[in-house]
Amino acid sequence: MYVPPMSVPLTLLGLLEREPSHGYDLKRDYDAFFGRGKPLPYGQVYATLGRLARDGKVVAGEAEPGDGPERKRYVITEAGVTEFEHWLTEPITPEPNLQTVLFTKVVLALMLGRDAEIYLNTQRAAHLKRMRELNDLRRDGELVDALLADHGLFHLEADLRWIDLTTARLDALAEAVRS
Amino acid sequence: MTALIEARGVSLAFGETPALRGASLSVDAGEVLAIMGPSGSGKSTLLHCLAGILTPDSGEVHFDGQRIDDLNEAGRSALRRDRFGFVFQFGQLVPELTAEENVALPLLLSGTKRAAALAEARPWFARLGLDGMEQRRSGELSGGQAQRVALARGLVARPRVLFADEPTGALDSLTGEQVMELMVASAREQGTTVILVTHEPRVASYADRQAMVRDGRATELAPAPSAGGAAERIAS
Numbered sequence A: 001m002y003v004p005p006m007s008v009p010l011t012l013l014g015l016l017e018r019e020p021s022h023g024y025d026l027k028r029d030y031d032a033f034f035g036r037g038k039p040l041p042y043g044q045v046y047a048t049l050g051r052l053a054r055d056g057k058v059v060a061g062e063a064e065p066g067d068g069p070e071r072k073r074y075v076i077t078e079a080g081v082t083e084f085e086h087w088l089t090e091p092i093t094p095e096p097n098l099q100t101v102l103f104t105k106v107v108l109a110l111m112l113g114r115d116a117e118i119y120l121n122t123q124r125a126a127h128l129k130r131m132r133e134l135n136d137l138r139r140d141g142e143l144v145d146a147l148l149a150d151h152g153l154f155h156l157e158a159d160l161r162w163i164d165l166t167t168a169r170l171d172a173l174a175e176a177v178r179s
Numbered sequence B: 001m002t003a004l005i006e007a008r009g010v011s012l013a014f015g016e017t018p019a020l021r022g023a024s025l026s027v028d029a030g031e032v033l034a035i036m037g038p039s040g041s042g043k044s045t046l047l048h049c050l051a052g053i054l055t056p057d058s059g060e061v062h063f064d065g066q067r068i069d070d071l072n073e074a075g076r077s078a079l080r081r082d083r084f085g086f087v088f089q090f091g092q093l094v095p096e097l098t099a100e101e102n103v104a105l106p107l108l109l110s111g112t113k114r115a116a117a118l119a120e121a122r123p124w125f126a127r128l129g130l131d132g133m134e135q136r137r138s139g140e141l142s143g144g145q146a147q148r149v150a151l152a153r154g155l156v157a158r159p160r161v162l163f164a165d166e167p168t169g170a171l172d173s174l175t176g177e178q179v180m181e182l183m184v185a186s187a188r189e190q191g192t193t194v195i196l197v198t199h200e201p202r203v204a205s206y207a208d209r210q211a212m213v214r215d216g217r218a219t220e221l222a223p224a225p226s227a228g229g230a231a232e233r234i235a236s
Helices: A008-018 A023-035 A042-054 A078-089 A097-111 A116-140 A143-168 A170-178 B043-050 B073-082 B099-109 B114-121 B123-127 B143-155 B173-189 B229-235
Strands: A058-060 A073-076 B003-014 B017-028 B032-036 B058-063 B084-087 B161-165 B193-197 B209-214 B217-220
Touching (some): A008 A023, A008 A042, A008 A073, A008 A078, A023 A042, A042 A058, A073 A078, A097 A116, A097 A170, A116 A143, A116 A170, A116 B209, B003 B043, B003 B193, B017 B032, B017 B043, B017 B193, B032 B043, B043 B161, B143 B161, B161 B173
Parallel strands (some): B032 B193, B084 B161, B161 B193
Antiparallel strands (some): A058 A073, B003 B017, B003 B058
16 A cells, blocks of 8 residues: 655644644554554554654643543643644655666667666566556545545656656667667 | 467558567457657557558558458458457547547448447446446547546447557646556457557566557567566565
8 A cells, every 4th residue: 555755744744733632542543544554553652752742842631530541631842833834844755765666777778788778668567557556545434535546646646757768768868878 | 278369570660760660469368458659759649550440551450361462442440340449548538429429430331230339338427437428429428428438439339459559648647647548448348369569568567468669560578477676676
């Protein structure tokens, strides 16, 4: 399943910005909105909250009586709000990682006199297969799933455009690489 | 599995310009295959050769165990009418006919009586979300509606193969996806093989398998192995 890059501490801060919450509320909401089939372990929730408290981003209330492991309510601090808002408004770094890997493989294939088009076609098939899975998710899932699937689909589509363009330029690239 | 339809080393030139240079492609029964490629690569020409619309200069086209590229025009015309369905980029509905009559057209052309043909056509409107559109003419339909009517027309006679040439090319992306969803689902439901030409990866991703046409030659993409490497990284 497609999972976008996600920052657990900042996401928990965001959930706390909404309202003070217990660890298990945070876990429940994280899993519902951002987990996408990969639930956040309780251990990670409390470890993250512990670090946020140590760094002054949240404060933990007194332990409350009740069942279960820990019943402390966490509240975001001014420093936490500032950090969260900074993160929220900052554009994320566009990550051309895939292109870099593809680029490296194509250039190496050409340098070594191998058939780069075969490699690009294999990658194209893998991309299209993944797009098909995302189409299914988009159709059968809820709106949140559909939005995530769209995000994945558009990125894969962009990669495919790059693959098309590179395929069209392979002869010229081969000359450039070997000269 | 033996191929339902197959091009073997098909070449075709328009005047001095070669469009296909020994293109080979094989499609199994019930499969949805997307032919991709840049403009001018020959992908539509290949589709038209498979569908018996164009005759190759050399090479062979086989359908259901029979060679079809050497049929005379009457034979190919019968094949197109009785065994094949078509959807083009612009619905190409007959403007004088109602939507219902447009859908029924392939049945009327192959001799089905009018009442029976219209009765066959009618359920397609509910199936494709076109309830209430039966009596409209093409000018009274949106692009997406017209293309769904064209899709119903392409499938109504239960063709063995549906040929679709850039079926979503004139639609916005959301409408295009609805048309693709409906096309693939309806074709599967009645066991129709689909061969579609598209330059859009997102449209091609609805197919079971893809082939690339480049410089007049076709390369069938092997079904992707469970993606490792780069693809897996974005997927996980």
